[in-house]
Amino acid sequence: MQKPKFEPKPMRDPARPVVVPVLALAAVLALLACAPSPASPARDRPGRPGTPAVSPAGPASPAGAAAEAPLTGTRWTVTGLLGRAGATPLPAAARGAAYFTLTPEGSASGNLGCNRFSAPVAYAPDGSVAFGPVLATRMACTGPRGEVERALTALFATGPLTVRLTDRSLQLTAADGASGLTAATTPDGATTAGATTAGAQPG
Template sequence: MGTPRLTLAVLTVLPLVLGCAGDGGGASAEPGVTGVHWKVDSVTVDGVTRQAPADAGAGVRFGTDGTAVGSYGCNQFGARAAFTGHRVELTHAHRTLMACEPERMAFERALSRTLTGRSLAVGTKDGELTLTARDGDRVHLTEEKDVPLYGTRWTITSLGAGGTATSLPRPARGSAHLTFGKEPGRVTGRLGCNHVTAKATVRDGRITLGPAYTTRMMCDASLMRIEKRLLRLFDGTAGYTLDHRTLTLTSGNGETAEAVAGR
């Protein structure tokens, strides 16, 4: 989910977790399929196999509540996931509205066409998952472990408020990042321009950040605007969600910061 975004700076965050998803869950999922992040390696359509672009981050996680969430390689998506026997069908899919470079978008179209709205046979073996449609189109995936919160360099990719998320401007991409340390309970990093350090206490899905101590440099105006928004996460408590390689922080007033794990 650390995907370079082009063309559209602002996206509308569509519902990725469907409130009524459990109604379509149907039978239990295949053992070992739910609760795992599955990275998409390739998709085969009409006999032609496309390998996932490098660092596209395409993948899916099936929940035990009859939902599926993931990424097509550029856009995030959510859907209902109904398992019946050794088959699964993803319906009522919603996705974000970003645009990426042509190679990613071509792969995304092939993947979304194959993955959603079709009955797919489920095959698992030694950490691999194959989803195959009746006409032979298929998606090949491999299991990937979640990245730990602590000790990971989390690079900020977008900021959000009021239901929308905005990608960081080009000068700021890759410059804002945070790393959480379990001992002695601190966060360090850079806010786009200045370096920062603060106390950080993690408990029950929330992170309490102490006052930010920063350096005193002045940078490009766009970097300073990003820094000002990130500073609002400090000296307060933010909720956090960790999904594979993506960390989302949500402040008490609803502002969000999304970050991806460095490779």
Template sequence: MRILRAAVPALLAVAALTACSNGQTPASPPPQDDLLNRTFVSTTVSGTPIPGGGPLTVEFVEPDRISATAGCNRASGTVDLRDGKLTTGTLATTMMACIGDKGEADAWMTSLLEASPAWSLTDDTLTLRSDSTTVTLLDKKVAQPDRPLVGTTWVVDTTIDPNAITTSAALEQSTPTLTIAPDGNVTGSTGCNRFTGTAQVSGDTVTFGPLATTRMACMGEVADVERAVLTVLDGQTTATVDADRLRLMRADGHGLGLHAQ
């Protein structure tokens, strides 16, 4: 029995050595996994600057998909990050017309991405290097921290319904606002009338109580803006904050897009 007790540790040691020699040590996750579900915003560009000033925003939305914009249209498609290269497939882009220098931003971005730039990640800093351009990007959560939902004055710049996301000259000129105070009091403007009321905030759920408004007559598209604002600020909504942007959505598909003032 004494011989068996002495043999067991020796056998275990031999087994461990054999496992190591056979390469059975658990593999580390691929380095590209550190990019997943993260968005990076450019801070510096060495080489040709981004037309219109950018910034370049790169989002890794799925293990093999990428989305990017340099200040004009958004491109998205597949991506291969193996061997330290960022190699995209055919990218689909939005078709928005961009004026001035920003009209050349898409070509700048496409040139960089089609060059299969080398990539490296150090903590929150992503670097993309092609033969002619080096771009340093910072994790958006670090570069542009989320603004607090409560206590921030938010300005409506987009109205949303189940069929469309809309901006308009009337919306830009009337600039509806919303502020939720720490005590739950709500104040703001529909772009025509002022309003007051209350809201309960629980996680990402904001439930608005009835709002009291002034009684100024609103005409034309300004009246349409007011109706859209008051439709959303009535009852339960889901709030999503991303940096300096807020989206409020009702279950019926009506919503508002807002930016921090």
């Protein structure tokens, strides 16, 4: 009886690279690289609930809030006269007619209610202010405007005046407390309602 022949299978060359597994692995990695990434959390997207895209602003200033007006460089419109009994608002016919501006260099100018004026001023270390000789135009002044002008002229001649600033209001008081004035300015530095413009000739 003839024995079957067994032919030995050819052995793989150990130096030959394994191509198929490597190619398969490369294909899998390529598919993973092309897969879409997970959506970013909603908090990273502007316009959606979550963390805002920009930093929140600080606390807002109250509506209408205004910084305190400085003593010098501000046009102060006289609103009232002070006496021992307190403050008296100016008569309607004189409102807005008297105003003045103090400069850091030591001068004052404005209107006493009827006549324009100028004067030197001195600022004391205690915060008071003293007016020097007042030079004014010579228009005849009668009625409420004349009364306000005479009161301010007398006040400026009394010597050092105590200064009190509150927000956008000013109070000047004589040392004896017997006379003084109150004044105010608007947020933009202009005169209060009804005031005449600088340099205008009052009627």
